[in-house]
Amino acid sequence: MITAGIDMGSRTIKVVFMESLDVAGAPQLKYGVKGKHIMFPDELDPDMAAEKAYADALAGAGITSGQVSRIVATGAGRKQVKFASEDVTEVGAGARGAVFMCPTAKTVIDVGAEEGRGVKANADGKVVDFAGNEKCAAGAGAFAESMSRALQLSLKDFGEASLRSDKSIPMNAQCTVFAESEVVSLIHASTPKEDIAKSVLDAVASRVCAMVRRVGIEDEVVLIGGMVHNPGFVKSLKEALGVDRLHLPELPEYISALGAALIAAEQSA
Amino acid sequence: MTAGEKKEYWRWEESCWTDDSKNWRDAKIITAGIDVGSVSSQAVVCVDGELYGYNSMRTGNSSPDSATNALKGVLEKSGMTLTDITYVIGTGYGRVNVPFAHKAITEIACHARGANYMGGNSIRTILDMGGQDCKAIHCDEKGKVTNFLMNDKCAAGTGRGMEVIADLMQIPIAELGARSFDVDEEPQAVSSTCVVFAKSEALGLLKAGYSKNKVIAAYCQAMAERVVSLIERIGVEDKFFITGGIAKNTGVVRRIEKLLGTKAAETKYDSQIAGALGAALFGYTLMQKQGAAAAKAAA
Amino acid sequence: MIANYGYKDGSGEYYISIDTDQCIACSAQRACLTACPKGMFEIISDDYDEEVAAVKPNFRRSLGFDCSDCKPVGGYTALPCSSACTPGAIKHSW
DSSP: OEEEEEEEOSSOEEEEEEEEOOOOSSHHHHEEEEEEEEEOOSSSOHHHHHHHHHHHHHHHHTOOGGGEEEEEEESTTGGGOTTOSEEOOHHHHHHHHHHHHSTTOSEEEEEOSSOEEEEEEOTTSOEEEEEEOTTOGGGSHHHHHHHHHHTTOOHHHHHHHHHTOOOOOOOOOOSHHHHHHHHHHHHHTTOOHHHHHHHHHHHHHHHHHHHHHTTOOOSSEEEESGGGGOHHHHHHHHHHHTOSOEEOOSSGGGHHHHHHHHHHHHHHO | OOTTOOOOTTOOOOEEEEOTTSOGGGOSOEEEEEEEOSSEEEEEEEETTEEEEEEEEEOOSOHHHHHHHHHHHHHHHHTOOGGGOSEEEEESTTGGGOTTOSEEOOHHHHHHHHHHHHHOTTOOEEEEEOSSOEEEEEEOTTSOEEEEEEEOSOOTTSHHHHHHHHHHHTOOGGGHHHHTTOSSSOOOOOSOOSHHHHHHHHHHHHHTTOOHHHHHHHHHHHHHHHHHHHHTTTOOOSSEEEESGGGGOHHHHHHHHHHHTSOBOOOSSOGGGHHHHHHHHHHHHHHHHHHHHHHHHHO | OEEEEEEEETTEEEEEEEEGGGTTTOTTTTTHHHHSTTOOEEEEEOTTSOEEEEEOGGGTTOHHHHGGGGOOSSOOSOOHHHHHOTTOOEEEOO
């Protein structure tokens, strides 16, 4: 049996197919990832985009739509995925996917482009408690993205630059818009780019950390979402949380879609 | 403008005014208030506790220079010199950096005092929408603050948020208000509070076929809703007065009035001078007190 | 005067409200100064020349984060600052 999870995010659409492996035991043994696909639909209208991403994903995985027994959608635009059988919140899908990838996780931190959240999950990947910051860019990737633009660095170079700095310049502005002017004045003051990058990523990390503290930080901690790819952020977050280990699963940006596919599989089992 | 030069749509009008019906040379006490804000700086000169002149301009890189330049405008227009002014009070974000000030007072107290003069002593609630902050103030009949809050953490609901949309739409900021009413129907407010997200939402609306004016209307409505949600904490008691740069944006003001169900009091002066005016009036009161004390001591 | 320090952003409303009329003749010996683990309070001379408590400027834009240590899940009732202020001048909005 094959099921699909579609994560309709604010910037990207992720599709994951899960295949039931007919082995008894933990979900990690029972299901495997059949295929995955990501799309950046800048110019498409949202209704079309979901269908196109799904069709591309099917082609990529070499399966037909008839083989897929159930589709579950998640993400900010999940209601726009008209052909899904059901939709689940990204909090639930993210936690389920994260615990699947990292079975010992109790605390799931999800930092994407436009939102950051902390989730406390049980061993089944069900949400016990969560705190989010979806309406302010300051606690999410958008903050770092906006500042990397001001520094004329790619997000990747920005994250790597931060690793080369051992300074901690406090960022006074709490708002992305105001922080831009602060970064500009740091640039004018000839502050090295790596120090500015670290200051920015420390600021995002401390905000995310404070948010996670609202649900409690319980070992082990796993980080999902696009910011996993930013090594500078990962380091800053580790320091802010005060934990030795921060799990970084493979396929971090697909975790929510994977969670949705897993939920679909369990529903139809 | 030469080709390739970027037009600055956010740039607002500076203003300079003096009351030529008054002769400052006859005055007993001349005081000045200098409000150095994050975005704009104002100087106000009062003669015997009455508004005489003001100058409002963009804040430069240095607070002391901005303060000096703002006051220079009024001095040059009136032929006054700094030595004619008995007392100067600094206010605003850069208030401690006004080189010739005798004292600094927060902009909260100064806005209340200035609004009390501009809108009359029945003003109870003041909303100041500045360049990088938003304040809600409740005051008594003397213009003394009884309750206040200031939000300078987030750009939503500030002039900065307006500048962002002016730049995005490539429409001069002074035109935004009028344009926001030139729509076939009033749109829903932009749903994001955060300026960063509202910006991408506005772009999305344009893509979805909204006219520029309609996007501006949706943004003005969001701004009004944001500001109204901020003042809820203080409560709105009539009369109600709006100061600061956004008071000039009818698109936001009319929508705030509609949400609150009350009209903002009118003023014939520039809404941005309230802080500096309040500072100058504080200076006058202080001088009067000192004069009275000196007279008492002499007697 | 009620002085509200803090902010409201997309994630919520975070204000510490101080009823400064209670500060003028403080009956708690300015306990707020030592009660806050982060030392967020200070005594200032306000615009009307009264000696009153205020939240230090560098904390005003980050209360939602700075106060999180005193606000563990569930244990909301005993904030060190408002408990120490026996006249009841200090209130949190969240």
